[in-house]
Amino acid sequence: xxxxxxxxxxxxxxxxxxxxxxxxxxxxxxxxxxxxxxxxxxxxxxxxxxxxxxxxxxxxxxxxxxx
Numbered sequence: 001x002x003x004x005x006x007x008x009x010x011x012x013x014x015x016x017x018x019x020x021x022x023x024x025x026x027x028x029x030x031x032x033x034x035x036x037x038x039x040x041x042x043x044x045x046x047x048x049x050x051x052x053x054x055x056x057x058x059x060x061x062x063x064x065x066x067x
Contacts, residue, residue, distance in 0.1 A: 004012075020028060 017025065
């Protein structure tokens with residue numbers, strides 16, 4: 001994983017824990033996960049407003065917006 005071993009990851013996690021504290025880590029992790037999911041979704045969907053031929057949900061959404 002990016003050329004990092006077990007001990008390097010432990011040291012990085014320890015530094016992050018010291019910098020942000022244990023109480024803020026869940027919020028940071030949640031925000032990072034949401035950002036990654038949003039990025040993956042945008043890559044999967046393509047440009048905004050563009051519907052793919054095999055995606056019936058987007059076609060239904062597009063029909064309700066036009067009506």
